[in-house]
Amino acid sequence: MADEKRSNLKPIAGGGSAEESGEYHLTILDLPVGERPRERLQHNGAPALSDIELLAILLRTGTSRENVLQLATRLIWRYGGLVGLARANFSELCREHGVGEAKVTQIKAALELGRRLGASSSEARPQISSPADAAALIQTEMSLLEQEHLRTLLLDTKNRLLGTPTICIGSLNANHVRISDLFREAIRANSASIIVAHNHPSGDPTPSPEDVQVTRQIVEAGKMLDIDVLDHLIIGGHRFVSLKERGLGFV
Numbered sequence: 001m002a003d004e005k006r007s008n009l010k011p012i013a014g015g016g017s018a019e020e021s022g023e024y025h026l027t028i029l030d031l032p033v034g035e036r037p038r039e040r041l042q043h044n045g046a047p048a049l050s051d052i053e054l055l056a057i058l059l060r061t062g063t064s065r066e067n068v069l070q071l072a073t074r075l076i077w078r079y080g081g082l083v084g085l086a087r088a089n090f091s092e093l094c095r096e097h098g099v100g101e102a103k104v105t106q107i108k109a110a111l112e113l114g115r116r117l118g119a120s121s122s123e124a125r126p127q128i129s130s131p132a133d134a135a136a137l138i139q140t141e142m143s144l145l146e147q148e149h150l151r152t153l154l155l156d157t158k159n160r161l162l163g164t165p166t167i168c169i170g171s172l173n174a175n176h177v178r179i180s181d182l183f184r185e186a187i188r189a190n191s192a193s194i195i196v197a198h199n200h201p202s203g204d205p206t207p208s209p210e211d212v213q214v215t216r217q218i219v220e221a222g223k224m225l226d227i228d229v230l231d232h233l234i235i236g237g238h239r240f241v242s243l244k245e246r247g248l249g250f251v
Helices: 037-044 051-059 068-078 082-087 090-094 101-119 131-142 179-188 209-225
Strands: 149-155 161-163 166-169 193-199 228-236 239-242
Touching: 037 051, 051 068, 051 101, 068 082, 082 101, 090 101, 131 149, 131 193, 131 228, 131 239, 149 179, 166 179, 179 193, 179 209, 193 209, 209 228
Parallel strands: 193 228
Antiparallel strands: 149 161, 149 166, 149 193, 228 239
């Protein structure tokens, strides 16, 4: 009977079986069907899977040294979870053994879809009634950015969110920010008001003199265009500062 059962063990270079050399690695196909990530998702639903299992489904295959679950585990631990993977740049991930451009593209695309889903609502647009409400919509994403990004939160007459376009990327100063660009998307969306937001990659949200100067210019331009500038938020790590609450740049 032993001769009739085909072994799952694969031969290795130099002859002999992997079992004999001690170099055999368990593959996904060696797992019971009920423990394989894709089958678990099909039968139990995506919420039942761990971050590692979901990442393994995206990666699809491992390497000769690691099965896909081991590869996913290594990436999750090395980068400190999904937030770290989202923060890692494209070329950095491509340097990981067993992770090429195609797999990194899939990871980045999936994380971006998750971000967009979290920022949107199919039932109702978020309504903003305080600086904290506005910060909650953008803080997680903007705190991960390695450069300064200037964004606007476009609002309708009931302070419901219409969109959050990125206006410019780079150091925020009066020479870099074009006020016409900042209001262009607001005019296109017929926004009644906007909230300006940018991040400090250092993690310190303390406003700089340049931040205050730019805020004054934006507020004055909003008055001329009849678009209320409700606030300017600075995002830094897990904190934010409202320039409106501090009376900086607003008269």
